[in-house]
Structures are given as structure tokens and as C-alpha cells.
Amino acid sequence: MDLPLAPAIRRTLHDAIEQGLTGYLPPAAQQAAERAAAAWQHRRYGWAVDPADVHLTTSVLRALQVMLDHLTPPGTPVVLPVPAYMPFLDVPALAGRELRTVPMTHTADGAITFDLDAIAAALVPGAVLVLTNPHNPTGRVFTAAELRAVADVVDAAGALVFADEIHAPVVFDGRRHVPYATVSDRAAEHTVTGTSASKGWNIAGLGCAQLIVSGAAMRERWATVPFLVQHGVGPLGALATAAAYDEGQAHLDATVGYLQRGRDLFVRRLAEVVPTVPVAPIEGTYLAWVDLRSVDRSVADLQAAARVRGVDGQACGAPGFLRLNLALPHPLVGELADRLGRAIDA
């Protein structure tokens, strides 16, 4: 994200450096982050999380690895709706798991959603469904009804969910993020949630995410997890996380407003040049998912011609699309749209 850091985080980091907090994670910083993360879930999304159920990891990807290595039956497959955040196509193999991708589908009014039949067909008892909401790369923010329908399918299969909610703070147009674990008691039981302040407040480089357990069985399994899985989280990440959740709400709301106006600018400017190129409605995240399948050039060629760099949809499991990051100052968002539009139109 190429936008200013929240003043509270900047201040916290300066203070931490002045205090020489560059060693291992002090318990007070760890507890501050866990307590702040739990309080944020409650305040922002209405999810009553016990701080004792919040566990710090260096990243959300690490949280998924921890779930696969320590919290789920060995050898079960990972089911991944595609398009997906690129590393999710690789992490299962690193954990020695089979990856089963299932294509996403469209609702009657054209929104991208889950193909429940395909998910049901891919799930087996103990399988892990990776559910990203808000969704990278499409920008969808799933409704409680959609999530409940997924939970029913998962429950019927005796499967589990890794709920990646890293983009939860960034939702647009007055939407409210619904934590998957809150949609039913059964969902809470079968879920491990991975989240972080890293997207909303741009602190991914500080290496602090949260793994949240919400069911009795997971809590029991967590008790057997070796300490090493939390190793590597440092004081700067933990303190910045606590500052973000405790003191960063106004900054976040301003950032989300700015990102929403940037989204509108991008969509308008691209449509002015190439009105027939569809962009999936961006309900949250700061990603644009541009459908270039009707364009007679490769996604790589178009990026080179436009001199822009995004992610080729192929890497997300969906060739013919381009994923762009819009967390930029508005003049650059406009230029991005203009350059891409001109390259498509050439």
C-alpha cells in the first residue's frame, strides 16, 4: 500500500525504537496484540473473541501452515475455490497435502460466488476449505447467507475451514464484514481464522498476524502445538498491531474512504477508454480483477505495453484476467487506468 502510515503506529514504532525494543517479543507486547485483536473483532464485527484464543504468527500464510501441520488430520486434501490468492496454490504441497481447486461461479445477478456443489464434491472428512473473505483477487465481500450456505456444506462433509480474513478492515459502500466463524455454532467449531492488521494499516513488513481458534476441539489441539509456531513475531509487529486495532480506527476509516474513491476513479477512467472490458465489482480489498479474455493479446503483453505490473490471473488459477493493486495515490490510480485502457485499445 502506497499510502501514509497511521500516526498512532508511527508514534508507537518510534517509541519502541527509543526504548530499544528490538529483541525477542516481550510478553507484555504479545498480550497487548492478542487483547487488541480480540477487542477489535468484537468492536468492529460483533465477534466476541477471548484473547486466549488469539495466537500470534508471523503471517497469515504461516497460520495456514500451522493449521495444516498441527490442527488437522494428516493427509487430508486442501480445497481451494479459484481464482485464489496465488500462494494458496503452493502452500498445500509444502505441507504434503493434495490440492483440489474448485472454480467459483456467478450468482443470477452476475456476482462471483462459491459453487457449493463443486465444493461439496471436493470435500472429504477432515479436508480443509480455504475461504478468503473479503476475496483476493476478485474483491467480493461475501454475505452472511453465502457464508452460512458454505458452512452447511462443510459441516455435512465433516470438513474444516481456514478463514482468511486479512482484508476484513477494507470493505466499501457501508458493507460490514461478517467473520465466517460467527455464522453458526458449527462454523465456529470447524474453523481456524487467520487475520492481521497488515492490510488495513499497511504493516505487512512487520510480520505479525493472528490465528484465532473458535471451537473446543481446535482449542484442545492448540494446546499440543509447539511454541516454535509462534517464533519470529517481533515486538515492533506486535506493538504496531496493538496500536492499529486500539487507536487506528479513524485512520483506517479515512483510508477506506480514500481507497473507495480510488476504486471509483479506476473503474470510471478504464470504462472511458474501454467500456466493454469488465472489472469485477470491488466490494472490498484494494484489488481490481480485470477480465481481459475478450482482448486479443496476452495479459503479459498488455502489461508490458501499458508499462504496468499486476498479477497475471494465471497465477491465481484464472488465465485471461489481470489483478491490479489500487492502494495508490489517486493520480497514479488514474494513470494506471489510462495506460491499461490505451494498451487494450491500441
Ligand SMILES: Cc1ncc(COP(=O)(O)O)c(C=O)c1O
Ligand atoms: C488474501 C490474502 N491472504 C494472505 C496474504 C498474505 O498475508 P501474510 O503476509 O500475512 O501471509 C495476502 C497478502 O496479500 C492476502 O491478500
